[in-house]
Amino acid sequence: MSVDVVCGKCGAKIANMRMLKSIKDVMRPYNSKCPSCGQTLSPSEFSVDVQKN
Ligand SMILES: [Zn+2]
Incomplete structure (x- = not known):
């Protein structure tokens, strides 16, 4: 299972998580942008898309 973090504004795929962890931890390298x-x-402005691989 993996989780895609997708920008709620432009739809860009920002990150892929192998396991669930804090969105803030995921966004930290990007300065939350x-x-x-x-x-x-x-956290309310982007979505996560859970996929089973
Ligand atoms: Zn964007």
Whole structure:
């Protein structure tokens, strides 16, 4: 199972998590901004897409 973190504004795939962990930990390397559109992301502004591989 993996989890895609997707920007809620532009739809860019920001990160892929192999396991569930804090969204804040995932976003920390990106300064909590989308690397594609630069939108500052709050936990309510992006989505996670869980996939079974
Ligand atoms: Zn974006």
